[in-house]
Amino acid sequence: MYQTGMREECGVFGVYNHSDAANMTFYGLHALQHRGQDACGIMAGEGGSYDIHKGPGLVHQVFRDDILQTLTGSIAIGHVRYSITGGSHFHNIQPFIFNFQKKTFGLCHNGNIVNYEQLKEKLEQKGTIFHSDSDSELIAHMMSKDVYESPIDALKRSLVQIVGAFAFIILLNDELYAIRDRNGLRPLSIGRLEDSFIVASETSALDAVGASFVRDVRPGEIVRIDTSGLHSFSYTEETRSELCTMEYIYFARPDSDLGDMNVHDFRKRTGKKLALEHPASADIVMGIPDSSISAAIGFAEQSGIPYEVGLIKNKYIGRTFIEPSKHLRDRAVLLKLAAIRKVVRGKRVVLIDDSIVRGTTLKHITHLLKEAGTKEIHIRIASPQITHPCFYGVDISTTKELVMASTTKEELMEYYQVQSLEFISLEKLRECSFDQGLCTGCFTGNYVTDIFNRDAKEQ
Numbered sequence: 432m433y434q435t436g437m438r439e440e441c442g443v444f445g446v447y448n449h450s451d452a453a454n455m456t457f458y459g460l461h462a463l464q465h466r467g468q469d470a471c472g473i474m475a476g477e478g479g480s481y482d483i484h485k486g487p488g489l490v491h492q493v494f495r496d497d498i499l500q501t502l503t504g505s506i507a508i509g510h511v512r513y514s515i516t517g518g519s520h521f522h523n524i525q526p527f528i529f530n531f532q533k534k535t536f537g538l539c540h541n542g543n544i545v546n547y548e549q550l551k552e553k554l555e556q557k558g559t560i561f562h563s564d565s566d567s568e569l570i571a572h573m574m575s576k577d578v579y580e581s582p583i584d585a586l587k588r589s590l591v592q593i594v595g596a597f598a599f600i601i602l603l604n605d606e607l608y609a610i611r612d613r614n615g616l617r618p619l620s621i622g623r624l625e626d627s628f629i630v631a632s633e634t635s636a637l638d639a640v641g642a643s644f645v646r647d648v649r650p651g652e653i654v655r656i657d658t659s660g661l662h663s664f665s666y667t668e669e670t671r672s673e674l675c676t677m678e679y680i681y682f683a684r685p686d687s688d689l690g691d692m693n694v695h696d697f698r699k700r701t702g703k704k705l706a707l708e709h710p711a712s713a714d715i716v717m718g719i720p721d722s723s724i725s726a727a728i729g730f731a732e733q734s735g736i737p738y739e740v741g742l743i744k745n746k747y748i749g750r751t752f753i754e755p756s757k758h759l760r761d762r763a764v765l766l767k768l769a770a771i772r773k774v775v776r777g778k779r780v781v782l783i784d785d786s787i788v789r790g791t792t793l794k795h796i797t798h799l800l801k802e803a804g805t806k807e808i809h810i811r812i813a814s815p816q817i818t819h820p821c822f823y824g825v826d827i828s829t830t831k832e833l834v835m836a837s838t839t840k841e842e843l844m845e846y847y848q849v850q851s852l853e854f855i856s857l858e859k860l861r862e863c864s865f866d867q868g869l870c871t872g873c874f875t876g877n878y879v880t881d882i883f884n885r886d887a888k889e890q
């Protein structure tokens with residue numbers, strides 16, 4: 432996936448009842464690597480005894496063979512992360528492991544709790560000491576009363592107070608718990624592999640370990656996995672499915688299914704709608720690799736304009752290489768992508784991108800195409816204009832970093848020096864989801880939950 436300035440916070444994975452649970456988790460996290468590349472961790476064990484290993488870096492860097500061999504047992508949970516809430520310090524790397532009453536439990540979290548400050552303050556007033564700045568630790572402290580004797584009650588009591596986006600996997604009493612927030616903002620699916628159960632942020636990770644899809648965890652649901660199978664509990668009646676639209680547009684892998692929709696199919700539909708809503712006279716259609724390719728294929732199919740591969744991605748430029756400074760990050764766009772001159776020279780090009788966040792990446796790409804001799808560039812964006820920040824775990828947390836919050840379409844066309852620039856409308860985007868509930872907060876400013884101190888957060 433090509434980084435266009437927006438990053439997902441995390442991916443979670445869990446295995447129940449498999450002799451090689453840690454290895455399975457290793458492969459599962461590999462399949463979720465696109466959701467977080469800063470750090471990762473695996474906790475594994477059984478019979479109340481667990482080991483954990485975690486660290487900064489990619490999954491294959493953190494888990495060498497000799498380390499994986501130390502993680503034995505039939506139950507495991509794992510996590511890949513970007514650092515948003517809490518920064519990238521070691522103590523914020525998950526899984527979190529907690530000890531209460533001489534017992535251990537582990538927790539992985541994807542998402543962001545918006546009333547974190549309020550809940551944390553309440554607990555601190557009662558004497559709770561926090562060891563990290565991460566909102567994931569909150570749930571552990573909230574649950575600590577009765578956590579072993581009556582886990583479902585402890586979970587229900589805690590979860591009902593939490594506002595925001597969360598997909599949790601919790602390892603407790605040799606049982607695995609999979610939980611989603613009441614709006615199902617972050618995805619979480621359950622799979623089966625013979626006698627084992629797998630839980631993962633995306634179905635592509637189930638496929639990666641050979642598991643078959645069973646079902647999604649429902650909004651507001653706690654699924655307990657134990658020796659007798661799956662058990663469902665609800666912690667609230669107030670549920671409404673509103674999965675993050677950007678999961679479909681950008682974050683998730685095209686081979687994943689979210690809800691009832693395949694991500695590639697969804698993206699293709701956005702491309703088709705774009706072609707109908709904002710046609711262009713051009714010779715070829717191109718997508719920016721990787722997340723815009725499906726929409727570009729859809730645009731080409733609908734418009735009859737041939738799809739071409741005009742941009743090539745260098746897959747071997749590592750993240751560490753591109754991270755150290757803004758200057759290097761900007762250069763990295765040029766190093767990471769190359770235009771195929773023979774394809775684009777003298778051509779009128781429809782260039783499909785999934786979204787515009789900060790707007791700088793597209794500037795580099797249009798420059799690259801012009802240098803390669805492109806005659807005209809018509810940009811089509813497969814999401815509406817992002818004008819508001821996200822409070823649910825995506826790193827677009829301030830208004831000022833969003834170019835479309837302060838720039839007109841015409842100004843951006845001028846900046847990019849392109850012939851046209853159009854976005855899919857929210858109405859057409861909704862049609863692509865067959866009216867399945869979606870969060871569209873970053874396009875509209877209408878969020879699915881209370882945001883708490885919104886003015887202070889949104890600058």
Ligand code: SF4
Nearest residue numbers: 675676821870872873
């Ligand atoms: S505000 Fe945007 S990025 Fe955040 S959860 Fe909603 S749709 Fe996703």
